[in-house]
Amino acid sequence: MSLILIKNAQIVNEGEVIEGDVLIDGEYIVDIDTSISSKSSDTIVIDAEGKYLIPGAIDDQVHFREPGLTHKATIETESKAAVAGGITSFIEMPNTVPQATTQKLLEDKFKIAANSSYANYSFMFGGTNDNLEELLKTNPSNVAGIKLFLGSSTGNMLVDNEEVLEKIFSSTKMLIAVHCEDEATIQHNLETYLKEYGDDIPVELHPKIRSEEACYLSSSKAIKLAKKTGARLHIFHVSTAKETELFTNKIPLEKKQITAEVCVHHLWFDEADYKTKGTHIKWNPAVKTEKDKEGLWKALLDDRIDVLATDHAPHTKEEKLQVYTKAPSGGPLVQHALPALFTAFRQGKISVEKIVEKFCHNPAKIFKIEKRGFIKKGYYADLVLVDPASPWTVTKQNILYKCGWSPFEGTTFYSKITHTFVNGSLVYENGVFHNNLKGKRLLFNRTHE
Template sequence: MKKVLIKNARIVNEGKIQEGDVFIEDGIIVEVADSISAKSPDVNIFDAEGNYLLPGLIDDQVHFREPGLTHKESIETGSRAAVAGGITSFIEMPNTLPQTTTIELLEEKFRLARESSYANYSFMFGGTNTNLEEILKVDPKTTAALKLFLGSSTGNMLVDDEKVLEQIFSKSPLLIAAHCEDEEIIQKNLKECVERYGDDIPVELHPKIRSAEACYKSSSKAVALAKKTGARLHVFHVSTAKEISLFSNKKALKDKKITAEVCIHHLWFDESDYAKKGTFIKWNPAVKTKKDKDALLQALKDDYIDVIATDHAPHTREEKKNVYTKAPSGGPLVQHALPALLQMYHQEKISLEKIVEKMCHNPAILFQIEKRGFIREGYKADLVLVDLNAPWAVQPDNTLYKCGWSPFEGTTFKSRITHTFVNGRLVYRNFKHQPFTQVAERLTFDR
């Protein structure tokens, strides 16, 4: 489909909603207007029927588990679920097997995505205590960011050498995205719980082990170091009310040097859900109190928090059923993130315009992604149509993750994604994917 005309849409873009049409040619938005007529017979026309047209979502934090952990997910299966959830671009994390800590391994992941991804893609490079020379080789125009684990991680990705950390913050050519939890506090809390309960620690204690104190201590250190060195810092998955004070809403996003993100699960779940969901909502950082959840939503709306992401991190059902110390943290979210946010819209907790700002516009601005994240003439035609009044229930048979389950199982969402376009090509329509073609592109960055 080289030419596509979407008619009769309610376009949600740049802080307003307006009725109109969008004309696409060769994957580019050519015209946005109140009314556009097809000028030739080779135009594919989609009648939006008054449904809402959003820019394609950009998820800046996913774990698609390839290479090395593909029994949980792959770039193909993860991106396929993502486009069903309206996510047209993703940035994937480096803690795979092997870990993405050399240029050679980074380019291998780009090769895998080029061959199998349904959505546009980029990857973060992984920092360690020993790979500063490799970090300095990364091209900021073609790679999303540098990921640092300042708390527990797999393999050797915990960066805990203070001198190395300051060097990385001082010299990194890339935006630094950080997982902030204090390892010393976590290990002390875990040791006390193991001494009392053994391996079968009640999961309700997860937010006590990975505590608000652990989050704040690590986040505040990262923010202080960024201020000292002038580094561009993005703090992943803020999960506590206390951390909000570390961030500012005084500047336009493009002028902020320190930014923050919240994840879907920290906006939806709280500690009262552990009794029913158990280890299936065990994440790092932990889902915490209702007070934290409510404060995070307010901070998001007040622009102290800049981005919503998923931290999609699937594990098999069997892995998640293990006792506390053996059950891995993380869960699958890319297919259900937008429906969950639209449910919050129906509950009058957040506006459509704010959802688009935090999941489309702001990731594009923050990472300086070229020509995506907005419905603008000259931009890539990554677009999502949603029907706000088409209820559906999350069940295993309509869950697309390779791991085969969702923390939202049993939830009925009021809104449905009806169409997803990637670079002007229809890739998903009403619970069905179009035959796979290589339409997804590597993200590039205006730096």
């Protein structure tokens, strides 16, 4: 196998940007230095002058819809879009058809990914009101975590039995990731608007139905239970400024028992965008106010929020264009998340070092992923080159999602992903895919779980 030498890159790693070279041999990074000479005549040399070299992003929350919902997406189509967007590893959610709520059904998903994923992969086991025994069989060394829906979402896996919840929190040392929205509050709000509008509720009311109160009530309750039981809790897609007050930046990430994630769409859109985007930006939890967006940015930058993710959740255009009560929540994001974040960098909202910390380093730390998320000798060569001065516009023609649309359609980004390496293979280069299907199952360093 040829060596690959990346020359003259702006290497972004562990809070620094250093100009230098990276040598890849097989699947691994074998050398990092200010200048590395070509070792043999068949070394492939890539000149990365003017480009950032970052670790491949790790998306800790995606819905790739396979099995059972493959008219929306497949692991193959969405992992391909992810790689084009600089995401080299993903953790997928259990609300597929069938739901990944038994060990056999979970392993079935791993088998599909082994045959079809462009990116590295793991899947979460889905907790329900009645599968604790099965949940406790989950292997911490090769499964990302346990997912609980504390608010109903696509797939209706609501866990609402408080006794069961406490048992799950008390019984496993594995990371428990939660979707937090209080179902009773949502149903009460929904009934109010159904009486007024019927099914055709204006989408602008989505954040009033799936409200700040619903989010805060559920998140604060989950945190209280985690503190009581000592559970390792990770709260997905925080969407309100109020919730950010529940998290701390007073201790290092490695010592946190309670961590939080924010998604790109909650940092990019706010309630003013419903007028033009309609149900295309209908997510659960809802995109909320500009004040919430500002509060989320602040918490991300001051380290109360630990991780960036996408919650990539595609639906067909036809499904999304239905009336409010029938239009499903969720949208595709993996291809466009990093370009959106680099646009925020260009606008002065975030540094490149912080993007890498939150989208590459911290997911690896939180989930204890083996040899990924950093540019280090001996680590897998999951690497991405970003050209910060290469504007392009999102159009139907360059969207790779199976659903064929994006909430970013018509947006011009100023940075472009030019090269993506997965396990040392150049899988994506300037719009062209090479060496298909290099993804591997993620493994986790969890000796005490």
